[in-house]
Every structure is written in C-alpha cells, then in structure tokens.
Amino acid sequence: MAEKKHKKVLGSLQPDIDDILSWNDLPENAFEPASAQEKESFIQDRKSVSYWKDAWRRLRRNKVAMVAMIIVILIGLFAFIGPMIVPYTYDQVISGANNIHPWHYSLEDQARINEYMEEHNGSSNLSPEEAVEQARAEAAEQGETLSAVEEAKIRATAKANQGKSEEHVTEKEAAKALGIKTKPFGYTDEELQRMADGEFVFPHVFGCDTQGRDIMVRTMIGARVSMIVGICCAIIVLVIGALYGSISGYCGGKVDAVMQRIVEIIYTIPEVLVILLLGSTLKPIFEEFQNSGDGPLQKLVTLLGANLISIFIAFGLLYWVTMSRLIRGQILQLKQQEYVTAARALGAEGGRIIRRHLLPNCIGQIVTTTFLQIPSAIFTESFLSFLGMGVSAPMTSLGSMCSDALGGLSTYPYRLFIPAAILSLMILCLNLFGDGLRDALDPRLKK
16 A cells, blocks of 8 residues: 555656756756747736726726816916916906906997987987977978967977987997998907007907906906915814714714714714805904904905805815815724734824825825815805805905896806806816726726
8 A cells, every 4th residue: 555655756846856857957058048039928017007007097988077177277377377469457446347248349330320220329418409400490491480379389209209209220230230240259449449559469368347447357256266265274174073983983882973973073064154144244353353453364364355254264164074084984984904903912002003004095085085075175265255255356256246246147147147147157167077086096996
C-alpha cells in the first residue's frame, strides 16, 4: 500500500519535474530583453483613473447635464462679466429713457408716426368762440356767411366736444397703417440723433423701466445677486450641516439621540416666517448700526440690508438639517469599516478620524447636496424679494424686478418676462446639473 502511495505522489509531481528538466532545453536568448515590437504586441491593461476623473467621464456622457452646465456658465458670464462691458450702472437714471421698449423706430419713421397720430387723434380743444371764428373763416373762403342759428349750433357742439378725442390711434396702430417695422434694441430720441451724427451709442437691449434705468444691466446685477446668495447660503449649509451630522453619526448613542431630537424640532419651524420675523426685528438694529459710523462693516451692512442678512441667518439656523441627516447616515455606515477601527487602534482621536477618514469618503454626497442647495437658496431669495423682503433698493434682484414689473404687465410685459425667464432657466439648469453630478459621483452607478 505504501509503495502504491509513493507511486501516486510521484505521478502527480511528474509534470512539475518535467517542467524543471525542460529548463535545460530553453534557447540561449530566452532571457534577453524583449524588443520594441514584442512590447507593442503585449495586451495593455486599462489605465487606472482617479475618482474625480472617473466621475468626469461619466458626467460627460450625460448630455442633459452638460448642456445645463454650459447654460449655467453662460449665465454666470452674463452676470459677472456683462456689467463690465455695458457702460450703464444698475441705478443710473438715463434722461429721456423712461419706458423705452427693447425696439425702436428711426427718427424719420417716428416723425411719420407722430404726424399720422396727430391727424387721426384730433381733439376738439377749441373754445366755442374759437370754433365759430374758424367756421366763419372757412365759410368766407367759400364766399358764404354763417347765420346766427348755425353759429349757435357750432358753439354748442364745440362746448360739448371740448377736450374729447374723436378717435384714438396708438403708436403701434399708426406704424402698422404706415407699414413701418420696428428695429431691434431701444434708443432714446437723443441717442438716435447722436447715432445719426456718427457717434456710437450702446443700445438698451432689454429696454428701460419707468425711471429710465437700463433693464439689461439690472438683470445682470439681479442674476449676480441671486447666484452669490445661493452660493453663500450653500456654503453655510455645508459647514454647519457637515459638522453637526458627522459629530452626531460618529458619537452615536445618547449624543446622537439628543442631537437628532434637536433636528426634528428645527424641522417643525416654518423657515419663511422666521426670515420675516428676523427681518422686521433686525431692521432697526442694523439701521442704528449703519448710523453709528462709516467703516467697512457699516458699508457692508448698508449694501446687503437687513432682509438679506436675515436670509443668511435663517439658513445658518434652519436650512442645514437636511445636509446633517444625509452626512449622519453616511457616517453611520462608514464608521464600521476596518480602516476606522485601525485608526482607533492606532490612537487617532475622533476629530482626526472624522476629518481625515470619514468626511473625505462622503465627498460625493457632500458635493451633490451642496450644489442642489444653490437653486433652493436662489428660489428662496427671489421669492422673498418678490414679496419685498429681499435686497434693499436701489440694489436689485430678479425677484424684486418681477415684483416691480407687475404694475405695467399689460403695457410692458417684457419687464416681467425677461427676469422671470432668466430666473427659471437658471434654477432649472442648476437642478439638472445637480442631478447629473449626483449620478456621476455615485460609485454604484458606474457605466
């Protein structure tokens, strides 16, 4: 039996023995370096990419997110670079530019339109005696005379029709009747005359408001204010929410229970009501602070206003709870991993573990939630500005521009449609890009 076992073992080792013996049969150049052609014929493994490169590769495949990103970049250039190009300021009142449309007529066409309107909008502004004298003169030209009865009738008619217009033709109707078409961009008559003299005049592309302020510049500044408010509020939410959620998730136990009860209480507080109360309460305090000096801090408070500062305070008090819950959920999963246990065994403190190991592994969730907070903050600021609780005049925002445009909606609808369209497009594209960013940064959605 033992002999059979030895033979069986030797039989199983025979292939290895044959391989060892075959080393003697190898050619002499077997261990020489491979040639360049042989190296190129080797199968190349796929290059390893970092987390961010892999996320960017997946984000580029999302066409909707990429288009949204391009539109957001264009709006950003419009808001931050545009005011440097346009020679007007957001609070500059341009002489004679009140209610300028985003289109214009040439000086010759405007003269023809005015003449047509004067002819067809004739009003009986003559006094009864003046009407009789005019009728006598017309009758004398024809070699006739007016009787006393006819003069009495003319006096009565002139008195009844005095100040009343027989027909009213609008500028648009007059241009249509004359076959005159409008030209793009708005100009005042003075600017048209300067253009006729060969001088370059920057047009009012979006027209001007009732006070003669350029709407395009105000839209640029409004978009800039909305984007800055959105980014600042998102950063506030990020800092407070990430810090609170990571401490709650890492500590666990009673600490986590108490901290989460506080979050639930904050969830029940109406955010808009808090902003309105803060604005009305802090307004006299900030006004007193502004009058106390002329330093840089007072200038900043004057520029922002009590309402805008109240929005920042409200975001710092209330809006971080969603971020904290998301970070807490991620920390609860990650703190059970082996590398966290190893860090504890090596004596790392809790703050270092959170800062160096836990939060970096939540970076995808943090970036996505922070970015999606921007359109939410923009909408909140625009909504409050629409109600008159946003930025202080003469500073403007898209919400306050929409509110100011409601008074002339039937006559000047473009004043509402232009800022409303830019605001809607900005919020839509930020949300679409945020959704694409979430899909790209989620490692479970690799494609």
